[in-house]
Amino acid sequence: MPTTHFCVHGHFYQPPREDPFTGEIPNEYGAGSYSNWTERIFNECYQPNAQVGNFQKISFNIGATLLVWMEKHHPETLKSIIKQESLVFQRTGVSNAMVQPYFHLIMPLASERDRNTMIRWGIKDYEKRFGHEPKGLWLPETAVDKGTLQALADHGIQFTILAPWQAKNPQLDTTQPYRVQLDNNKEIIVFFYNAFLSGEISFNPSASENADTFVHDWLLPQSELLQRGHEQLIMVATDGELYGHHQLYREKFLSYLMDGAVEKTGIEHYFPALWLRDHTVTQTAEIMENTSWSCHHGIERWRNVCGDAPSATWKKPVRDFLNGLADAIDTLYEIHLRDLVHDPWKLRDAYIDVLLGTTSLDDLLASHAITTLDSTQQSFVTTLLEAQFDRLRMFSSDAWFFYDLDRIETLNTLKYAAHATGLVELATGINPAYGSIDILARAHSEVSSLTGDVAFLGYLKKFEMLRQKK
Numbered sequence: 001m002p003t004t005h006f007c008v009h010g011h012f013y014q015p016p017r018e019d020p021f022t023g024e025i026p027n028e029y030g031a032g033s034y035s036n037w038t039e040r041i042f043n044e045c046y047q048p049n050a051q052v053g054n055f056q057k058i059s060f061n062i063g064a065t066l067l068v069w070m071e072k073h074h075p076e077t078l079k080s081i082i083k084q085e086s087l088v089f090q091r092t093g094v095s096n097a098m099v100q101p102y103f104h105l106i107m108p109l110a111s112e113r114d115r116n117t118m119i120r121w122g123i124k125d126y127e128k129r130f131g132h133e134p135k136g137l138w139l140p141e142t143a144v145d146k147g148t149l150q151a152l153a154d155h156g157i158q159f160t161i162l163a164p165w166q167a168k169n170p171q172l173d174t175t176q177p178y179r180v181q182l183d184n185n186k187e188i189i190v191f192f193y194n195a196f197l198s199g200e201i202s203f204n205p206s207a208s209e210n211a212d213t214f215v216h217d218w219l220l221p222q223s224e225l226l227q228r229g230h231e232q233l234i235m236v237a238t239d240g241e242l243y244g245h246h247q248l249y250r251e252k253f254l255s256y257l258m259d260g261a262v263e264k265t266g267i268e269h270y271f272p273a274l275w276l277r278d279h280t281v282t283q284t285a286e287i288m289e290n291t292s293w294s295c296h297h298g299i300e301r302w303r304n305v306c307g308d309a310p311s312a313t314w315k316k317p318v319r320d321f322l323n324g325l326a327d328a329i330d331t332l333y334e335i336h337l338r339d340l341v342h343d344p345w346k347l348r349d350a351y352i353d354v355l356l357g358t359t360s361l362d363d364l365l366a367s368h369a370i371t372t373l374d375s376t377q378q379s380f381v382t383t384l385l386e387a388q389f390d391r392l393r394m395f396s397s398d399a400w401f402f403y404d405l406d407r408i409e410t411l412n413t414l415k416y417a418a419h420a421t422g423l424v425e426l427a428t429g430i431n432p433a434y435g436s437i438d439i440l441a442r443a444h445s446e447v448s449s450l451t452g453d454v455a456f457l458g459y460l461k462k463f464e465m466l467r468q469k470k
């Protein structure tokens with residue numbers, strides 16, 4: 001029988017929880033003995049998975065916002081994760097780490113310019129941490145359309161992972177990857193994960209109690225069922241937080257699964273870049289646009305009511321408000337910077353180097369300025385760049401994922417929006433939210449009396465108070 005290969009991909013990510021006014025995560029409700037959720041999940045998942053060496057056994061991606069947090073609060077664990085990846089890279093010549101757009105934006109809902117900035121920032125962040133360029137990119141919520149795949153290919157990305165129902169052909173054989181043809185003679189390779197096994201590991205705790213049992217009762221039957229006479233790759237893709245946080249101690253299950261249980265049966269463990277190193281991809285597939293792995297109504301979950309959250313009428317006004325705000329901020333950004341720098345949008349793309357600490361702000365401004373900027377002009381440009389940072393961060397998909405408006409993730413998004421608004425008003429004297437704030441009054445919580453405009457204006461007031469104190 002032709003060889004079966006097995007791969008687990010873990011998508012590790014936390015919503016940005018930092019208060020934009022302080023840069024720190026405030027104490028969060030419900031995180032138990034930990035001060036916030038990221039810290040709690042670190043202790044339950046990221047650290048134990050690093051300790052048992054899982055980052056050299058699986059395919060993974062870690063969102064940049066989580067990497068930034070870990071570098072600041074737990075640098076030793078981040079070092080261990082990077083070391084594990086580099087052992088794989090040295091051994092195989094290819095990486096088991098994929099990149100992710102810098103913020104967790106639903107890419108089909110983002111403008112083309114935002115999409116490109118997020119891909120560029122993500123790639124820069126990855127290259128700084130791992131010391132080589134990424135070949136694969138994990139899309140937030142695996143949300144996809146042709147424009148997004150085109151943008152990935154244009155940035156040199158070779159492959160991504162999608163859910164099988166994101167292929168046009170519902171009968172598609174998921175045990176091999178496919179070429180997806182794009183414009184300009186470009187293409188991208190898509191691996192479709194095994195929905196049955198991924199669902200069992202994610203949602204059936206008994207599937208992940210014992211790795212040997214999983215191999216015998218779940219994996220081997222799938223391997224035989226799917227066998228079509230060619231070498232096959234069976235891929236499980238889940239949230240990384242499953243292993244230890246959603247289900248306690250599953251880092252041990254994962255570790256033994258990938259380092260003993262699977263190999264005993266003659267199945268080899270693999271990861272996408274290694275498959276591409278050793279195999280030619282011959283089949284082609286087409287994708288269903290505007291689909292994702294976690295909303296069964298395409299991408300509606302992040303912009304409107306859908307069957308996953310049928311009463312969440314706040315989602316559309318929040319999305320519409322942020323789109324209007326982003327347009328107003330961008331217009332002011334362009335008008336005010338076009339006489340100062342060569343290309344305001346190239347400047348925004350390059351701002352990641354300052355965020356990563358690889359370039360100083362002075363050097364960045366000097367290399368983009370049309371003529372030498374005086375100190376007032378420098379601080380003016382800097383303020384508008386800081387506003388762009390939160391104007392991008394405010395689109396993090398977490399804001400729309402849950403059922404109610406009155407939740408940390410949605411309120412954080414309104415905080416980022418208020419911070420961006422306050423900075424732009426401070427620099428230009430014009431409030432970019434002025435024309436769209438009414439839309440936000442239509443967004444209301446069902447569990448409290450909170451409405452979007454009240455929350456947003458409260459954060460804007462806080463921004464002004466903090467400014468006056470300075």
Ligand SMILES: [Zn+2]
Nearest residue numbers: 295296306308
């Ligand atoms: Zn849905």
